[in-house]
Amino acid sequence: AQTVTQSQPEMSVQEAETVTLSCTYDTSESDYYLFWYKQPPSRQMILVIRQEAYKQQNATENRFSVNFQKAAKSFSLKISDSQLGDAAMYFCAYRESSGDKLTFGTGTRLAVRP
Amino acid sequence: DAGITQSPRHKVTETGTPVTLRCHQTENHRYMYWYRQDPGHGLRLIHYSYGVKDTDKGEVSDGYSVSRSKTEDFLLTLESATSSQTSVYFCAISGVAGGMVETQYFGPGTRLLVL
Numbered sequence: 432a433q434t435v436t437q438s439q440p441e442m443s444v445q446e447a448e449t450v451t452l453s454c455t456y457d458t459s460e461s462d463y464y465l466f467w468y469k470q471p472p473s474r475q476m477i478l479v480i481r482q483e484a485y486k487q488q489n490a491t492e493n494r495f496s497v498n499f500q501k502a503a504k505s506f507s508l509k510i511s512d513s514q515l516g517d518a519a520m521y522f523c524a525y526r527e528s529s530g531d532k533l534t535f536g537t538g539t540r541l542a543v544r545p
Numbered sequence: 546d547a548g549i550t551q552s553p554r555h556k557v558t559e560t561g562t563p564v565t566l567r568c569h570q571t572e573n574h575r576y577m578y579w580y581r582q583d584p585g586h587g588l589r590l591i592h593y594s595y596g597v598k599d600t601d602k603g604e605v606s607d608g609y610s611v612s613r614s615k616t617e618d619f620l621l622t623l624e625s626a627t628s629s630q631t632s633v634y635f636c637a638i639s640g641v642a643g644g645m646v647e648t649q650y651f652g653p654g655t656r657l658l659v660l
Contacts, residue, residue: 476635476651522587531576531595531646535587
């Protein structure tokens with residue numbers, strides 16, 4: 432079974448600085464998708480970014496980018512120019528390319544210091 | 546935002562009572578999912594549906610049942626609620642394009658407390 436590991440339960444960053452959240456996964460598949468979801472205090476789950484494993488180029492969405500290392504099975508999220516609104520729980524998730532279910536990590540709580 | 550609503554948003558119930566949570570979508574998506582979120586566990590899949598009347602179990606399905614009689618509605622039932630089912634429940638939906646399941650989008654969640 433696939434597993435997703437987020438080894439940092441909590442992280443903190445100064446406003447306007449950059450922070451990287453780590454995620455590793457275990458799979459025997461060669462084709463899959465990886466996701467980062469954000470959960471602010473409102474509890475709404477919001478898709479931040481998505482990466483297809485067959486694409487070598489790292490996905491980017493404005494201030495959010497990923498470092499996808501397929502051989503190392505690593506999928507980290509970099510947040511640049513951190514803002515107070517970035518404070519949230521962040522979840523990494525995995526899905527097989529032909530699958531229909533997500534496997535989530537346990538989350539990393541990010542605090543942003545003003 | 547994906548058109549997903551959950552009802553109720555908050556519920557307090559007693560051990561042994563039946564509870565039904567409703568997920569409603571306006572996106573006409575084929576797939577619907579129920580997750581529970583607990584501290585230290587992230588989100589875990591309870592049940593999911595890949596079409597009307599087509600459902601399957603997730604990793605934590607014991608004590609839960611589901612039904613989907615219409616594309617837009619997916620019901621989660623706790624037949625006899627227990628304190629271990631105190632949790633936040635999320636519904637999610639995803640469409641299909643080119644034969645591939647698309648990204649999941651989530652509802653606002655339901656906070657359930659079983660006393």
